[in-house]
Amino acid sequence: MRVPQTIAIDGQSAAGKSTLGALLAEALGYLYFDTGVMYRALALAALRAGIDPDDEAALSELAHQLVIDVTQPTVADGRQYTVLVNGEDVTWAIRSPEVERIVSRAARFPSVRREMVRQQQLIGQRGRVVMVGRDIGTVVMPDADLKIYLQASLAERARRRAAELRSRNIDMPLEQIAAALAERDALDAHVSQPAADAIILVNDGLTPAEEVALVLNRFVYSEQALENGH
Ligand code: DC
Secondary structure (H helix, E strand, O other), X not given: OOOOOEEEEEEOOOOOHHHHHHHHHHHHOOEEEEOHHHHHHHHXXXXXXXXXXXXXXXXXXXXHHOOEEEEOOOOOOOOOOEEEEOOEEOOOHHHOHHHHHHHHHHOOOHHHHHHHHHXXXXXXXXXXXXXXXXXXXXXXXXXXXXXXXXXXXXXXXXHHHHXXXXXXXXXXXXHHXXXXXXXXXXXHOOOOOOOOOOEEEEOOOOOHHHHHHHXXXXXXXXXXXXXXXX
16 A cells, blocks of 8 residues: 655646645645746746846856745745745846746756756655645656546636736736736747656646645546556
């Protein structure tokens, strides 16, 4: 009998990866690690340093210099965790529309990804982790015990993103959000493919509580999952 020790959750922007990931990690007492924060931290640092998001060499050098740390929340302001870059709290700064605009471009370079993946694998090797991203089941933790690939319609994802932005007092028309998501989908498509052994979960119409219960019952604690050792 074995409960999955390493869980990979992948999927497109606003598919609900962080909601499911955080709830699963909480239920299991595992570390929740959202790898998107690393690419966002890099994008923020590039913006601040005036580095062109199309300059692979400069971005790769920056990726090697940044010390990115994710800790328990240090402020009770609705955050799931605190993100520190070279000691500075950038938890909300990495969610800005400016970062959103360039992050996919900065994340597309192989030399940048190699450094990010290396750091993510060090965390994965410790086990008892729910890791969330685009390429976790395919590249970062190809041997993960459980792989979930989340899907939701563009309309549903746009509604979720709008609600998330509203909660931070950012008002943006739904059509504009949907267009930005579609653009990110296209830019992220090269890394955002389900692993051959991933469970595809469509979560349109599921509440977070229903979704986490389904995953725990069917894929984490189910007899079959335990017998198969996944
Ligand atoms: O999940 P997110 O929206 O925070 O991700 C931000 C960007 O980082 C997104 O455009 C894709 C990229 N990303 C990636 O390429 N690989 C990952 N493992 C995680 C995120």
